[in-house]
Amino acid sequence: MRTWLPLVVVVLLISAGLWFSESPPQQLLGKQPTPQQQKGAADLVIRDAKTRHFNQEGTLAYRVDADQITFFQFERRDRADLTEPRILFYQEHEPKWRTESRRGVAHNNGERVVLHGDVLITELPKPGGIKLNTQSITIKPREEFAETDKVVTITAGPNSTTGRGLRAFLKEDRVEILSDVKSSYETE
CATH class of the missing domain: 1.20.5 (Single alpha-helices involved in coiled-coils or other helix-helix interfaces)
Incomplete structure (x- = not known):
């Protein structure tokens, strides 16, 4: 015993x-807990989340992966806090653009996603594609559109362009820098 x-x-x-x-x-x-505390509590927490989103033709449009998604449902809206989110956009069944950041917030069932902290958007396939770096960007995944008013650096090999503000039309592979544009190009 x-x-x-x-x-x-x-x-x-x-x-x-x-x-x-x-x-x-x-x-x-x-x-x-008070009713106010209960309203602010998370409704759902998902770790190692992987979601897939399809277009109207039924083909994969984009996928969102995150280390953690914390979902909140409020009376008139919803919000999902994302930890280490990664979004991969597809064009013609192939991955075309990849975004990653430290954290993000998805609003209204993912209609608008705001990424924060070391945001990197990469054109695929590697190597040869362009890379966009900024500290914060808003993405509308269903429209394949991204914009920011922060400083952005775009690199393609040894060439780089920096400016303030950006609009990226990912479907069209078109990027606009809005102001204070400075570029550095290497010639062969």
């Missing part, structure tokens, strides 16, 4: 520790 006693004590201590770490402080003190 004495050999089981230390094991039982260890299991009880681990169980109590897990219960305390997983229980919110309000629950431990017997307090109920």
